[in-house]
Amino acid sequence: MAHLALYKLxxxxxxxxxxxxxxxxxxxxxxxxxxxxxxxxxxxxxxxxAHKEGRWPNTVKRYLLTNYQVHGNVSSEFNDTFADVVAAMSEQEKHDWQVA
Structure with a gap:
């Protein structure tokens, strides 16, 4: 588990x-x-x-999806994390957020 500074937590x-x-x-x-x-x-x-620790799932998801909405993609640093988030979404959520 990665160590996160108190302000990050x-x-x-x-x-x-x-x-x-x-x-x-x-x-x-x-x-x-x-x-x-x-x-x-x-x-x-x-x-x-946060994603690697398996904590704060709503924060990770919303950060990535709102970033995707604005930019139409996510930075390469997020490829694996974003793929995990999208894979865990329901078909309705994918439709609502307009992700593949």
Whole structure:
């Protein structure tokens, strides 16, 4: 299991509890508030680490799907994680999010 700094754990817990329609940009902005030197590359690492730990599934899923909605794809760093997320989705969810 990867070691995640406390601010990363707090960030992931915060977004896992959220019930609003947040997106990947909200996650990245909040990360920058908690750690001002952070950027979107740091967010990518946090999302991949969260997925590898098998925790925060809603946060991982929503971050990736909202990123996919905006860009039409995901960064190569997310290929495996995104494939796992999509594979676990129902056909209706795939349709709703417009993923293959």
């Amino acid at each position: 707090d960030l992931l817990d915060e977004f896992e509890r959220r019930t609003d329609s947040w997106n990947f940009g909200d996650f990245e902005r909040r990360l920058a508030e908690l750690w001002p030197r952070a950027n979107y590359q740091d967010a990518k690492g946090i999302i991949n680490a």
